[in-house]
Amino acid sequence: MPSRCGLRKKGMGFQRTLILVFVVVFFVGSGVLPAAQTAEQHQKLVETCRWLSKQDLAYAQSWQPPGHPYVITMDCSNTIRYIVWKVFGFDIPRTASDQYLYFKKKGKVREVPTESNGKVDAEKLLAEMRSGDLLFWEWTYNVPRDPPISHVMIYLGRKKDGHAMVAGSSQRMDGERGGGVDVYAFDPNAPCGNAKNFFNFVTHRGRLVAFARPAARTGWAERGGLE
Numbered sequence: 001m002p003s004r005c006g007l008r009k010k011g012m013g014f015q016r017t018l019i020l021v022f023v024v025v026f027f028v029g030s031g032v033l034p035a036a037q038t039a040e041q042h043q044k045l046v047e048t049c050r051w052l053s054k055q056d057l058a059y060a061q062s063w064q065p066p067g068h069p070y071v072i073t074m075d076c077s078n079t080i081r082y083i084v085w086k087v088f089g090f091d092i093p094r095t096a097s098d099q100y101l102y103f104k105k106k107g108k109v110r111e112v113p114t115e116s117n118g119k120v121d122a123e124k125l126l127a128e129m130r131s132g133d134l135l136f137w138e139w140t141y142n143v144p145r146d147p148p149i150s151h152v153m154i155y156l157g158r159k160k161d162g163h164a165m166v167a168g169s170s171q172r173m174d175g176e177r178g179g180g181v182d183v184y185a186f187d188p189n190a191p192c193g194n195a196k197n198f199f200n201f202v203t204h205r206g207r208l209v210a211f212a213r214p215a216a217r218t219g220w221a222e223r224g225g226l227e
Contacts, residue, residue, distance in 0.1 A: 041215070042131050045087045046156060049167035049183055052079070057181040059171045074181050079169040080134060080152050087132065088214050097149040100136050103212035107219040109136075111210050112188065120188040120208055126164055128225060131157035134212045135166060135186075139204035140193035148204070151192065155211070156183065 057063055060075040065082070072078050077096040084092050093102050103109050113121040113128070137151040153168035164186040175182030188208045195204040213220055 041087060042157070045083070045132055045154070048083055048086050049154070049156060052083070052167070053175070053177050053182045055181065056177065057169070059169050059180045061180065074169050076151050076153065076169045079181055080154055083154055083167070084134075084214055090214075092214070095145070096136065096152040097143070097145040097147055099134065099152060100147065100149040100210065100212070103134070103214065107222050108214070108216050109210050109212045110221045110225050112208055122188050125188055125211075126158070129155050129211060130213065131155055132213070132215060134214060135208060136210045136212070137192050137206055138209050139195040140206035142195040142197075142203070148195070149209075150206070153184070153186075155186065 055063070057074050060073055062071050063074050064071045072082060074082075077094060077099060080096075080099065081092050081094065084090070093099050100109065110128070113124040115121050133155045135153050135155060136149050138148045140151045143150040151170075153166040153170070156165040156167055158164050165183055166186040167183045169181045170179065170184065172184065173179040175184045177183075192206040192208070194202045194206050197203050213225070
């Protein structure tokens with residue numbers, strides 16, 4: 001006769017399976033692969049981003065995660081650095097431009113598809129992406145970097161209603177909680193800031209330019225991003 005403890009463990013395993021199925025179904029729509037690499041990673045990604053959103057952190061707020069050895073400034077790149085570490089288990093560089101270069105050197109960056117008018121081909125992009133992909137914008141402000149990558153967020157997938165979602169830290173105020181470190185609706189062609197000169201004239205318009213797959217094998221982009 002099985003012990004109550006054994007029955008409880010079986011019940012807990014069944015509950016975890018139900019939670020996993022719910023998370024995957026809720027965040028993934030037709031045409032989008034279900035996980036960063038595995039369903040477990042997708043679940044951990046969504047749970048981590050939801051938990052971060054509940055911490056009520058403003059953009060660039062100083063914060064020390066539970067059990068973490070030091071305080072983190074939760075701007076866009078540090079927030080993504082923390083999420084990648086929690087979900088995929090490895091460290092990445094500090095700034096958005098260095099993160100872009102880090103994955104570029106590993107052959108894990110692809111340019112976003114564009115239409116003839118220069119706008120991002122949103123339908124094609126979403127069909128190519130998986131949850132866990134990093135999204136890179138350039139010239140969202142006047143940044144003295146080469147390349148001028150100035151903003152990064154992480155893709156969560158689509159909700160059951162088809163809406164694409166991202167997470168990260170932003171000065172936008174339209175997140176699910178309100179803004180800062182939060183979960184946001186994803187529109188690849190939405191206004192995203194500009195670089196301006198001393199006279200406040202726009203010199204470069206901010207735009208989404210690339211996405212990276214942290215957990216892909218080296219050379220993923222060169223192989224057509226089919227993995």
